[in-house]
Each structure stands twice: as C-alpha cells, then as structure tokens.
Amino acid sequence: MNRFVSKEKEELLMSTEFVLRGAHVVEFDREPHAMDLLVHDGKVAARLAPGTPMSDTIPVIRADGLHAFPGLIDAHVHFGFGEKITEYTTETVYAAMGGFTSILGYFLNNESYSDVYEREQEYAKARCHVDYAFHFSVAKEEHVRDMAHYVRRYGVTSFKYFMNFKGEEGRYLGLDGTDDGYLYNLLATASKLPGVKIVCHTENIEIVNRLRQAAQTIEMPTLKDWANVKPPVTEAEACIRVMYLAELLGAHIYIPHISTRMALDEVRRWRKRYPHVYVETCPHYLTHDEDSDLGSIGKANPPFRSKDDVEAMWEGLHDGSIDTVASDHVPRKRATKERPFWLASQGFPGTATILPVLLSEGYHKGRLSLSRIAQLLTEAPARIFDMAPRKGSLQVGADADITLVDLNRTQEVRSEALGSYSDYSLYDGWRLKGWPVRTILRGQTIMQDGEIIGAPGFGQYLARPLAN
Known part of the structure; x- marks a missing residue:
C-alpha cells in the first residue's frame, strides 16, 4: 500500500x-x-x-x-531494536498514522551521552516526521555525575533507570551493574535538579531470577507461566522501594507500564502523602491478560496480567490514579518473537493503535470520557515532561x-x-x-x-x- x-x-x-x-x-x-x-x-x-x-x-x-484533539504525545517509545537509522523514519510515520505529533524516545547507551548525542541527533533530525525528545537511560556512574550537564546542554529533563539491570544483568549489557546504592545516588542527584523526573522500571529482579530458574523446566511454557515468573509482588515491592527513597530524598519519579492492582494500590497510598509520583500504563494491559493464546508474540515486560489486574488498570484510568497511557513501542520483527519461548524477545509495536484502542474499548464502552482520553494522551504527558505550554493543548500560542x-x-x-x-x-x-x-x-x-x-x-x- x-x-x-x-x-x-x-x-x-x-x-x-x-x-x-x-x-x-x-x-x-x-x-x-x-x-x-x-x-x-x-x-x-x-x-x-x-x-x-x-x-x-x-x-x-x-x-x-x-x-479535534490536541496533537497526541507518546511518552514511551524505543528505537534501535531493528535498523535504528531507518526507524527514525518508519516509527515516526507510524506515529503520525496514529494521530501522534510528538514522541519521547528512550536512549540507552553505555558511554557518556556527551560522546554520542550529536550523532544520534543527526540520525533523528534528518528522518523524523513528528517532533521528538529523549529520555536518557542512566546506568553508569558518569551518567549520574553528568545529569546537570545533560539538562543544561541537551534539554533532557527525564532519565530512565532500570531496577532490573542489576549486578550481572547490568554488566552483561556493558553497564556497571547497578544496585540500590546507585538508585539512592541517582535520586539524591535528581532532587537537586527541580523538575527532573526519574523514570523507574519497577521490578525486583532477584525474585524474578529465582522464579525463572525454576520455570525453565516447563516443557510448553505459556504467557501465564511468563506472568508467574514476574508475579505482582515483584512490581509492587519495587514501587514501594523507589517511592520510599524518592520521598526521603525529594526526587520526582514516573513509574512506566504499571500493570498490577497490587502496585497501583501502593501508589495510591503513597501519593496521599507524597504527590511527586506519576504513573503510566499501556494499552496492552487494558486489552490482554495472561490467558491470551498469543504465545511468545505476547511476551512483554511487565507481562500480561490477570483479568482482575486488567480491570484495575481501567479503574485507575477512570479515577485518575494513572496519569498517562503510552505504548512502550518496540519495533521488532515478528521473527524475533517466534523463537523458543524463554529466548523470544520482549515487547511489540503500539503507538499507532493507542487512540483507537482507548476510543473503542474505553469511550465507546462507557469506561472513559473523551476529555479524560485527551488528558491521558496530551495534557498530562506535556505537563509531566516539561513540554507545556508549547505542547498538549490548543490554547493560543x-x-x-x-x-x-x-x-x-x-x-x-x-x-x-x-x-x-x-x-x-x-x-x-x-x-x-x-x-x-x-x-x-x-x-x-x-x-x-x-x-x-x-x-x-x-x-x-x-x-x-x-x-x-
């Protein structure tokens, strides 16, 4: 076509x-x-x-x-899982097809961003069909040390921390192998930069590793087995830990792709006394559960959850406990998903279908108002990630x-x-x-x-x- x-x-x-x-x-x-x-x-x-x-x-x-909605904003997009240079074209075409005018892409690098930023900008500037910004992923000591420079020099005000890139897992990726001491230092540094958000992938990887080791013997693993390897407690405990440290140190945090009732309930409790916690979920946690027959095609991190967790995500959107909906878009080929289950890649594309999913499954089924959808996809991401008043509204200017x-x-x-x-x-x-x-x-x-x-x-x- x-x-x-x-x-x-x-x-x-x-x-x-x-x-x-x-x-x-x-x-x-x-x-x-x-x-x-x-x-x-x-x-x-x-x-x-x-x-x-x-x-x-x-x-x-x-x-x-x-x-007429304000131009939509996808605050959670990944590049570089296929042909990175061309993805700045293909994935921004994909965004425009879905009504999105701005995206925030995660940039993961095991060097100083000062060494690679200009090259990345050359790739993106010549190819993007929509406006774009970056979250810098932090996993090296120098990343934390240079955060203030990244803010001033590059206009980056959000930084991603993976709680699962810990110890050997981090070193395998060419990173230092972070731990809770690193997280403490990261949040302490961020607290001195008013408005900076730490985007924290919340996962207790020690529990996951223990459960995954035991699950390797399952002969015909399913998405429910994948969910059992990463039970709700692994998300909820990590949320509690990062919220506790954020409050203690005065940092602002954003929890992406929340997927369980247990974790969302903890966030609700914590925000009553510390409001600087923002929460995102993704469309697939609204439409798919652990009983899905998609097999490895549906493998994601976090995994699809129970039907009760799916209902909890809709409740969170309705009552305001969840601030944004974003895709966690990963542009992989289907072939990378069709490997043996435990080796199959995680993630899938999603930006272009966010709005139709929210309208079809939310608005037309009486779960969400149009105004709430506008808040989730425009006003809230623009406000949280420092793009307002330029983005996120149709006000004069x-x-x-x-x-x-x-x-x-x-x-x-x-x-x-x-x-x-x-x-x-x-x-x-x-x-x-x-x-x-x-x-x-x-x-x-x-x-x-x-x-x-x-x-x-x-x-x-x-x-x-x-x-x-």
Whole structure:
C-alpha cells in the first residue's frame, strides 16, 4: 500500500495558515465543544466562535463531524531494536498514522551521552516526521555525575533507570551493574535538579531470577507461566522501594507500564502523602491478560496480567490514579518473537493503535470520557515532561498540533498499512471504532486518510526547560 501522497496534493495540504471549522474540540478540562481555530505560522492564533467571519484569503479546513484533539504525545517509545537509522523514519510515520505529533524516545547507551548525542541527533533530525525528545537511560556512574550537564546542554529533563539491570544483568549489557546504592545516588542527584523526573522500571529482579530458574523446566511454557515468573509482588515491592527513597530524598519519579492492582494500590497510598509520583500504563494491559493464546508474540515486560489486574488498570484510568497511557513501542520483527519461548524477545509495536484502542474499548464502552482520553494522551504527558505550554493543548500560542478524529470510523487493524518497521501488531484483525483521519503538526498536515504528507525531517527536537 502506498502511504505517501502525490506531490500536487502535498503542496495543497502544506499551508501553515488556515482556519479549522466545524470540529468539536476535545480538551481535558471541559466537555467537547464546537469551536473554530485560527492557525498562523504553525501556532494557534485564535479560538473563535463557530462561523466567525474571516478573510476570504485564509484557507479553510472543514472538519464537520470530527473531533479535534490536541496533537497526541507518546511518552514511551524505543528505537534501535531493528535498523535504528531507518526507524527514525518508519516509527515516526507510524506515529503520525496514529494521530501522534510528538514522541519521547528512550536512549540507552553505555558511554557518556556527551560522546554520542550529536550523532544520534543527526540520525533523528534528518528522518523524523513528528517532533521528538529523549529520555536518557542512566546506568553508569558518569551518567549520574553528568545529569546537570545533560539538562543544561541537551534539554533532557527525564532519565530512565532500570531496577532490573542489576549486578550481572547490568554488566552483561556493558553497564556497571547497578544496585540500590546507585538508585539512592541517582535520586539524591535528581532532587537537586527541580523538575527532573526519574523514570523507574519497577521490578525486583532477584525474585524474578529465582522464579525463572525454576520455570525453565516447563516443557510448553505459556504467557501465564511468563506472568508467574514476574508475579505482582515483584512490581509492587519495587514501587514501594523507589517511592520510599524518592520521598526521603525529594526526587520526582514516573513509574512506566504499571500493570498490577497490587502496585497501583501502593501508589495510591503513597501519593496521599507524597504527590511527586506519576504513573503510566499501556494499552496492552487494558486489552490482554495472561490467558491470551498469543504465545511468545505476547511476551512483554511487565507481562500480561490477570483479568482482575486488567480491570484495575481501567479503574485507575477512570479515577485518575494513572496519569498517562503510552505504548512502550518496540519495533521488532515478528521473527524475533517466534523463537523458543524463554529466548523470544520482549515487547511489540503500539503507538499507532493507542487512540483507537482507548476510543473503542474505553469511550465507546462507557469506561472513559473523551476529555479524560485527551488528558491521558496530551495534557498530562506535556505537563509531566516539561513540554507545556508549547505542547498538549490548543490554547493560543501553543503549537498547532491537531489530531482530527472520526469517532464512528470502524476499521480492521492491518499492521502493513501503518508503516512500522515491525511486521505485526497485537491488534491485527481487531475491528476498532474511532480513528484519526488527519494529523496536523505545527500547522502542517502530515497525515490525511492514511496517507503520509511531507518529507522526513519535518519533525523538530524538543529541548525541554526545567520547571521552576
């Protein structure tokens, strides 16, 4: 399938000045409402009553019957699991197809980031279709030592720590082999940089290693066996540990891909006295459980959980205990998943299907309002990760990032139509209701009706200032 439009149509759609008419605007703090938007020089220039007269020289984009969300933000994307250089093109095409205008990618390196950052930027700057920022993963002593420099020089205000990259596991990856002493020092350092977030993969790897060793004898392992190797206590205990240290030291933390009721309950209790804990879950923890028959295709970390845990994630989205939904997107080929179960790779693609999943399984089933979905995918990630007020809203002065959505469009997920380096999706064959039909980045249409508009390299790097 050709996902790219003709040159003639591209020129027609690349105007960065227009008035958007006919849409219902979706914002996190109010019900959807009819409003026209004037866009000038890639920014929201005015919020207008529907039908406000305008000069005939200003182009009009008609969006009758559609809902206009602020451009979506995926705060959890991985690159480099396939062909890293080309992935900056393929995975940002994939993001634009799903209505996303900004992504935050995890950058893991066993050297100083000062030695490799410029090279990474060269790769990304020339290839990205959407705006992008980085989380730096920290696992070397020099990473912690140089955090203040990374903040000032590169505008990176979030740092990933893997509690499972411990001891031998870390050294195997060419890292120092971190421990709780390293975590303590990391949080203490972060506390001196107001607004910096430590993104902490919460997993008690010692318990996991013991259980996994015993499970190796299972002849026909299933996703339930994978879940039993990483039971809820391994997530909950690690959450307690990092929240305790964060409160003690005054650090701000973000817990990605939370997946269990046990861990979420601990977060609820802790945040009553220490609010600087933010929580993310992923679409697959809302739609898949440990009884899934996907086999190694569904292998993830954290694993799919029980049906009760799935329900707990929906409850957390509804009551506000969970702040964001992000993909944990990993662009692997299907072949890497079809190895013997214990050797099969973990993770799968996900950015392009986040919104259809939340609309189909959330909004259309009465679990989530449109305003709450807007908060989860726009306002909250922009606020938490220092991209507001430029991103995450349609207020005057914000970037004109707009995702136009047809709530009633029902279509079957076909991974080959979405543009990822990956050649499969967990949702292949699912019929989902509610799809983005146009993605506008800084006033320029970059996707319309499943076709990509414009060349790679339009995406800009988002250097993030620290909160005061």
